[in-house]
Amino acid sequence: MTTEHIEETVETFIAPGLLLKEARKELNLTLEDISSRLRLRVEVLEQIEADQFDMGKLATFTRGYYRSYAKVVNVPEQKVLDALDQLGKAQIEQHDMQSFSRKTKRDKHDNRIMKLTWVIFALILGMSVLWWWQEQAQLESANDAELIAEVETAKSMEQVEENKTDAPQTEETAPTLDEAEMLQLDTNISELETDSKTLEKETIKESEAPVEIKKEEPVVEKAVVTEDVVMTFSSDCWLQVQDASNNRLYSGVKKSNQTLKLTGKAPYKLVIGAPSAVTLTYKGKPVDLSVYPAGKVARLTLPQ
Numbered sequence: 435m436t437t438e439h440i441e442e443t444v445e446t447f448i449a450p451g452l453l454l455k456e457a458r459k460e461l462n463l464t465l466e467d468i469s470s471r472l473r474l475r476v477e478v479l480e481q482i483e484a485d486q487f488d489m490g491k492l493a494t495f496t497r498g499y500y501r502s503y504a505k506v507v508n509v510p511e512q513k514v515l516d517a518l519d520q521l522g523k524a525q526i527e528q529h530d531m532q533s534f535s536r537k538t539k540r541d542k543h544d545n546r547i548m549k550l551t552w553v554i555f556a557l558i559l560g561m562s563v564l565w566w567w568q569e570q571a572q573l574e575s576a577n578d579a580e581l582i583a584e585v586e587t588a589k590s591m592e593q594v595e596e597n598k599t600d601a602p603q604t605e606e607t608a609p610t611l612d613e614a615e616m617l618q619l620d621t622n623i624s625e626l627e628t629d630s631k632t633l634e635k636e637t638i639k640e641s642e643a644p645v646e647i648k649k650e651e652p653v654v655e656k657a658v659v660t661e662d663v664v665m666t667f668s669s670d671c672w673l674q675v676q677d678a679s680n681n682r683l684y685s686g687v688k689k690s691n692q693t694l695k696l697t698g699k700a701p702y703k704l705v706i707g708a709p710s711a712v713t714l715t716y717k718g719k720p721v722d723l724s725v726y727p728a729g730k731v732a733r734l735t736l737p738q
Contacts, residue, residue, distance in 0.1 A: 447517070447520060448517060449485050449517060449521055450485065450500055450514045450515075450517040450518040450521060451482055451483040451484055451485040452483070452485075453504075453509055453513070453514055453517060454482065454483060454500070454503050454504065454507055454509060454514065455483040457507035457508065457509045458507050460507075461507060461508070463506075463507070465479050465480065468503065468506055468507075471506055472499075472502050472503065472506065474499065478499070479503070482499055482500065482503060485521060497515065497518065500514050500515065500518055501514070501515065577731070578731055581672065581705065581707060581731055582707075584672065584685075588672060588686050588687045589670075589687055592687065661695035661696060661697045662696065662697050662698065662700065662702070662716060662717055662736075663675065663694075663695070663696040663697075663702055663704075663714070663715075663716055663736065664693065664694070664695050664696075664714075664715045664716075665688070665693065665694045665712050665713065665714050665715075666692075666693050666712070666713040667688045667689065667690060667691070667692050667693070667694075667711055667712055667713075668690060668691075668711045668712075668713070669689075669690045669708065669711040670687060670688070670689050670690060670708075670711070671687070671688055671706065671707055671708040671711045671712055672686070672687045672688075672707035672708075673685075673686075673688065673694075673704065673705060673706045673707060673712070674704070674705045675696055675702060675703070675704050675705075676702065676703045677698035677699045677700070677701075677702055677703075678698075678699040678700060678701055678702075679699055681698065681699075683696045683698050683702075684696060690711075700736065700737065701735050701736060701737060702735065702736045703733075703734075703735055704732070704733070704734050704735070704736065705731060705732070705733050706723070706726075706731065706732040706733075706734075707731055708728075709723040709726040709728075709730075709732035710723070710724075710726075710728045716736045716737065721734075721736065721738075
């Protein structure tokens, strides 16, 4: 038996532009010569030899340029077209890899921007909530300060009134009478005694006369209206009560062991400075004020 040695030939890939360029040089032709024959600009021929084209947008007329060029330089057209196809596949794969890499980078960039946007939105929302809470706290503090000022003013006015009541009254000095006035006074007293005797006689005569007895008409008692709001105070407390028409039924300070009864148009708006010192009933039913902390102003509406 004879042993056959099989030699494998590995063909080296040559770009189509390089094939055409080498064939042109072997024929001692210039680009201007090819340009005049194919009626193509020299710049286009240079791009063909350098294989500078976008294979993703490769059109039929581009393949026609290579075919026409191959005819002029006596290179097999199929060989050039096969090399062109191989070169196009390599460029397309490289283009796809670059596109995928750019897309990945773009996605990462978009994710960073989205995260940054959400962080900024969360900060703005948190600052808005904090600002609203501070405004509400300042408003409540201002209302409490106003109520405390009203309480102090009311207490001061009551103290002033008590001081006026406790002040000693000036004694009026009786005017002295001279002798003429004393004589005139004695004369008036004598006349009064004479008139009183005459009046007693007339009264005796009238008593002997028959007396007519008048029948008393029955007195109709009015129905007692039950108060809507009743408050009893165990210590000094400032309060304000308004009805549904915003009429102020009461505003001031009540002292210990005092009771306040009010009737108006429901619902009632109550502001109580010391709710722990008040026992409240509405239409005979007790209202629980223990839910309001001590030292805080209570605001409520009846009925609840």
